Amino acid sequence: MIIGIAGLGLIGGSMAKAYKANSDAVIYGHDTDSSVLNIAKIYGAVDETLTKENIQDCDVILLCLYTRPSIEYLREIAPLVRKDAFVIDCCGTKRRICEEGFALAKEYGFTFVGGHPMAGTHHSGFRSSTEELFRDQPMVIIPPVYDDILLLEKIKQLLAPCRFGTFSVTTADEHDRLIAFTSQMAHIVSNAFIKSPSALQHKGISAGSYKDLTRVAWLNPSMWADLFLDNKENILFELDTFIDAMQQYRQAIEDENLEGLCALLEEGRRLKQEVDG
Numbered sequence: 001m002i003i004g005i006a007g008l009g010l011i012g013g014s015m016a017k018a019y020k021a022n023s024d025a026v027i028y029g030h031d032t033d034s035s036v037l038n039i040a041k042i043y044g045a046v047d048e049t050l051t052k053e054n055i056q057d058c059d060v061i062l063l064c065l066y067t068r069p070s071i072e073y074l075r076e077i078a079p080l081v082r083k084d085a086f087v088i089d090c091c092g093t094k095r096r097i098c099e100e101g102f103a104l105a106k107e108y109g110f111t112f113v114g115g116h117p118m119a120g121t122h123h124s125g126f127r128s129s130t131e132e133l134f135r136d137q138p139m140v141i142i143p144p145v146y147d148d149i150l151l152l153e154k155i156k157q158l159l160a161p162c163r164f165g166t167f168s169v170t171t172a173d174e175h176d177r178l179i180a181f182t183s184q185m186a187h188i189v190s191n192a193f194i195k196s197p198s199a200l201q202h203k204g205i206s207a208g209s210y211k212d213l214t215r216v217a218w219l220n221p222s223m224w225a226d227l228f229l230d231n232k233e234n235i236l237f238e239l240d241t242f243i244d245a246m247q248q249y250r251q252a253i254e255d256e257n258l259e260g261l262c263a264l265l266e267e268g269r270r271l272k273q274e275v276d277g
Contacts, residue, residue, distance in 0.1 A: 004028045004050045004058035006073055008040050011090050011117060012064030013129030015162060016045040021131040022161035028054060032069075036126050045129075055080045060158050063089040063097075066226050071100050083109035086158060090115055092179070092223075093230045094172035098142050105144065113155055114142030114172060116179070117164070122218040136165035142172050180234035185242065187224055188235075190217040 003019050005012045008031040019025040029046035031037045040046040048054065055061070055077055063070040070091055081087060087110055091097050098114040105112035119137040121128060139159065145151060146169060156167055170178075194217040202210060228235050252261040 001025045001059045002028060002057050004030070004055060004061040005046070005064060006030045006050065006061065006070070007064035008036050008046070008126050008129075009064065010120060010124050010126075010129050010133070012062065013040065013045060013126040014119075014131065014133035015062055015064065015090075015117075016040060017043075017129055017131035018134060018163065019161045020045055022163065025161065028058060040126055043126075045126075052077065052080055056082050058082070059085055061085065061087045063087065063091070065091075066223060067091045067093055067097055067230050068226065070097055074101060074104060078104040078108045078110075081108060081110045086111045086113060086155070088113045088115045088155070088159070090117055092116060092183075092227045094142050094175045096230060098172040102144055111151075112144060114175075115159075116140040116175065117162070118183075122216060124220045124223070134162040134164050136163070138166045138168060139164040140168050140170060140175055142170060142175060176231050177234050180231055180238045184224075184228060184231060184235055185238045187216045187219055188228070188239070189242070190214055191219065193217065 001023070003016075003025045005016050005027060008016065008029055012029075012031075016027050016029060019027060026048070027046045028048045028050035029037055029040055030050035031040070037046065037049060050058075058081075061077070061081065063074060065073060070089055074087065074089075074097075087101065087105070089097050089101060089112075094114045094116065098112075101112035101114065117134055117137065117139050119134050121133075139162070141152070141155060143151060143155065152167075152169065190213060194214050249261070249264055251257075252264060
């Protein structure tokens with residue numbers, strides 16, 4: 001099997017390493033930074049450069065670029081992709097890439113699948129990639145057809161070397177609505193929280209809660225800004241909901257409303273219990 005990977009950062013690099021470690025796949029790699037591609041070859045994660053001339057050799061093409069570059073790259077290669085090949089994107093938002101991908105797949109005859117590997121670290125780049133990044137982690141799939149069991153099994157087989165723990169099937173719109181809450185808001189809140197002037201004075205007076213809340217403040221600004229803007233409507237809804245909740249806590253504390261504050265805290269505790277079972 002020949003796997004083409006466009007983008008050799010944390011996600012693409014980790015996928016290349018996982019396929020090399022857990023299968024006999026040959027990896028063709030593409031990256032806009034030639035030095036990254038050369039390092040990936042020296043490391044042994046990539047066998048050949050992915051080009052327009054050899055892209056038709058690929059059984060699977062994984063798009064591991066940001067959303068906009070992924071769309072642009074897909075438009076370029078679509079006429080060259082084999083009709084029995086699969087193109088799977090790994091972008092953090094799904095609506096725009098899936099609209100474009102499904103349309104191009106229909107026009108040129110290949111199979112496009114939206115995907116989002118739910119794994120990562122606060123580090124970025126090929127140097128931070130690892131063959132273990134996806135082990136036991138969730139993978140979200142947006143297939144072109146939702147009731148085709150054989151298609152879903154084929155997708156799982158193609159991604160098996162990454163060793164995902166679970167596969168979830170959803171729509172692009174539902175994915176983007178939920179990811180605004182589960183991932184994107186967490187990064188915004190963490191990044192804003194660390195801006196307190198107290199942050200520079202916390203050493204020795206902090207524990208697990210501080211570390212948990214601020215872990216993802218250490219992010220890749222250009223990548224996350226692109227994701228936030230691409231999911232603007234859903235992000236604004238979550239931000240407004242959060243700001244409204246914060247105003248309620250603030251008002252209760254300002255008014256020294258013990259009963260009201262306890263009610264707010266109990267509501268949050270109860271909802272956490274419901275959510276986590």
